[in-house]
Amino acid sequence: MSRQAGELRDLYRELILDHARSPRHFGRLDGATHAAAGINPLCGDKLNLYVRVSDDGTIESTQFEGSGCAISMASASLLADAMTGVPVDEAEACVSEITSRLTTERPEQAISTRLEKLVALDGVREYPSRVKCATLAWHALHAALTNDPVPATTE
Amino acid sequence: MSAMAAVARGQHWRADFPALHQSVHGRPLVYLDSAASAQQPAAVIDAVAKYHREDHSNVHRGVHELSGRATEAYEGARDKVETFINASSRNEVVLTSGTTESINLVAQSFCRPRLHPGDKIVISHLEHHANIVPWQMVCEQTGAELAVAPINDRGEIELERMLELIDDKTFIVAVAHVSNALGTVCPIDRIIKHAKARGIPVLLDGAQGVPHLDIDVQAIGCDFYAFSAHKMFGPTGTGVLWGREELLDAMPPWQGGGDMILEVSFDKTIYNELPYKFEAGTPNISGAVGLGAAIDYLQGIGMANVAAYEQDLHDYMVAELRKIPGMRLFGAANHKASVQSFLLDDIHSHDIGTILDHQGVAVRTGHHCAMPVMQRFGIPGTARASLALYNNREDVDRLVAALIKAKEIFA
Numbered sequence: 159m160s161r162q163a164g165e166l167r168d169l170y171r172e173l174i175l176d177h178a179r180s181p182r183h184f185g186r187l188d189g190a191t192h193a194a195a196g197i198n199p200l201c202g203d204k205l206n207l208y209v210r211v212s213d214d215g216t217i218e219s220t221q222f223e224g225s226g227c228a229i230s231m232a233s234a235s236l237l238a239d240a241m242t243g244v245p246v247d248e249a250e251a252c253v254s255e256i257t258s259r260l261t262t263e264r265p266e267q268a269i270s271t272r273l274e275k276l277v278a279l280d281g282v283r284e285y286p287s288r289v290k291c292a293t294l295a296w297h298a299l300h301a302a303l304t305n306d307p308v309p310a311t312t313e
Numbered sequence: 314m315s316a317m318a319a320v321a322r323g324q325h326w327r328a329d330f331p332a333l334h335q336s337v338h339g340r341p342l343v344y345l346d347s348a349a350s351a352q353q354p355a356a357v358i359d360a361v362a363k364y365h366r367e368d369h370s371n372v373h374r375g376v377h378e379l380s381g382r383a384t385e386a387y388e389g390a391r392d393k394v395e396t397f398i399n400a401s402s403r404n405e406v407v408l409t410s411g412t413t414e415s416i417n418l419v420a421q422s423f424c425r426p427r428l429h430p431g432d433k434i435v436i437s438h439l440e441h442h443a444n445i446v447p448w449q450m451v452c453e454q455t456g457a458e459l460a461v462a463p464i465n466d467r468g469e470i471e472l473e474r475m476l477e478l479i480d481d482k483t484f485i486v487a488v489a490h491v492s493n494a495l496g497t498v499c500p501i502d503r504i505i506k507h508a509k510a511r512g513i514p515v516l517l518d519g520a521q522g523v524p525h526l527d528i529d530v531q532a533i534g535c536d537f538y539a540f541s542a543h544k545m546f547g548p549t550g551t552g553v554l555w556g557r558e559e560l561l562d563a564m565p566p567w568q569g570g571g572d573m574i575l576e577v578s579f580d581k582t583i584y585n586e587l588p589y590k591f592e593a594g595t596p597n598i599s600g601a602v603g604l605g606a607a608i609d610y611l612q613g614i615g616m617a618n619v620a621a622y623e624q625d626l627h628d629y630m631v632a633e634l635r636k637i638p639g640m641r642l643f644g645a646a647n648h649k650a651s652v653q654s655f656l657l658d659d660i661h662s663h664d665i666g667t668i669l670d671h672q673g674v675a676v677r678t679g680h681h682c683a684m685p686v687m688q689r690f691g692i693p694g695t696a697r698a699s700l701a702l703y704n705n706r707e708d709v710d711r712l713v714a715a716l717i718k719a720k721e722i723f724a
Contacts (some may be wrong), residue, residue: 165671166668166671166722167722169667170664170668170722170723174721175723200679200680201679201694202661202662202663202665202679202687202693202694203663204693225693226661226693227661227662227663228660228661228664229663229664229721284378285667287667288663288667291663294623
């Protein structure tokens with residue numbers, strides 16, 4: 159089935175391009191309590207995600223470094239933005255929400271308030287080969303929070 | 314052939330390939346990924362279908378009519394390969410599942426029993442993983458060492474450095490005929506001459522050579538030549554190992570099973586003769602039928618015509634890509650075939666791939682199973698446009714227009 163010409167802009171929305179060009183929270187995080195790698199070897203997407211969790215179980219800060227396509231970099235940048243100040247158990251719920259949102263066909267689905275900006279990634283659902291780029295950082299977050307020593311991958 | 318005549322030829326051949334005549338995302342398909350897998354002409358598709366509809370049975374076994382026909386079709390394909398690459402005997406044509414299996418066969422059957430610790434296997438930095446990993450495995454098994462000749466910034470093998478590596482410790486040299494990631498046509502004449510003078514055998518990974526060049530294994534003077542049917546308009550899962558008969562003859566079987574034996578008892582098994590010694594189990598019969606039909610198709614055109622047409626189109630593609638501001642080309646060898654790797658501005662290759670796909674243009678993105686090449690250039694991957702005889706200048710123009718669109722989106 160053919161897509162309309164405008165749909166490419168649906169994937170590469172301004173917010174995505176903006177975050178890909180100038181990723182927020184980029185770089186190593188000093189004092190990180192949790193860290194994990196996310197690697198998609200076939201793609202070449204590669205990132206390290208750092209999280210600092212306070213004693214009361216709240217994510218104080220999230221940073222990442224790495225290289226990859228616009229979708230993977232923007233997703234990681236948006237993640238780092240959205241996860242600051244979030245309790246760990248809620249962060250895990252966000253991982254589930256985003257990964258299921260991007261892998262199911264429910265465009266009208268409501269999104270949690272703290273993930274509002276992530277609707278910018280919705281266009282990815284139309285590009286099955288690119289969903290793995292969008293979910294990589296989220297799988298890395300899950301790996302970091304569960305202290306999984308194995309790098310996350312979505313390929 | 315004049316440029317106009319060349320364009321006309323390309324249009325003519327294009328009509329033979331049904332898969333090219335479709336729209337993708339609302340635009341007529343431009344298929345520029347033949348180096349990954351080429352499309353098949355109707356002649357190949359029909360030959361395989363006819364085999365399945367009318368002639369299918371097992372080979373070399375039955376006394377009945379269909380088994381006879383299947384055997385004739387399968388062995389007929391071997392004869393076609395023999396002529397196509399000018400082998401000196403059909404016994405030299407081993408039908409395999411593809412280039413990868415062919416190279417593994419040589420690594421495990423020719424090299425493994427004879428390699429000693431400290432022996433050297435010489436390859437180059439531009440090899441496909443299929444011409445790296447099998448050698449790493451046999452090095453691990455035997456204590457032999459892998460020596461890698463460097464490439465220069467144009468993506469050419471540094472020949473003098475490679476020749477220096479080929480010395481009396483070298484057991485075998487394995488090198489691509491044409492690089493899949495960079496399009497470089499490697500200086501195989503000089504490498505083979507140097508190796509031969511020292512009695513060292515040479516294997517050529519011909520996966521990207523056979524679809525574009527006129528191959529005469531005797532004139533080339535190598536010892537093994539490996540290639541795949543699906544890069545040359547045939548089906549996947551079928552390929553060839555050509556080897557010089559005296560070498561193949563001295564090699565032990567690689568895999569055991571039916572068809573590769575003359576007589577089996579629990580005391581002793583007598584192996585079959587060449588080439589069956591290396592073809593254990595029921596082979597990919599329909600794949601061989603398709604390979605044979607692909608050879609008929611290519612011979613009908615003439616490989617010299619294919620090469621001339623593609624060279625003209627390749628030069629046009631490179632010239633047009635160079636005109637795009639922000640274009641970085643990877644692979645600028647003096648002698649190239651079919652392939653151009655590139656990056657545009659700082660757009661990741663997968664984003665290029667998606668934007669092109671959206672406009673009906675199919676290219677490959679990523680590391681092209683040649684990670685060391687990407688490491689050499691310090692990049693995670695490239696976009697790669699690869700040509701075949703069915704492409705034309707309009708395809709190149711569509712590629713360029715789609716790339717300009719990508720620039721606009723990422724501006």
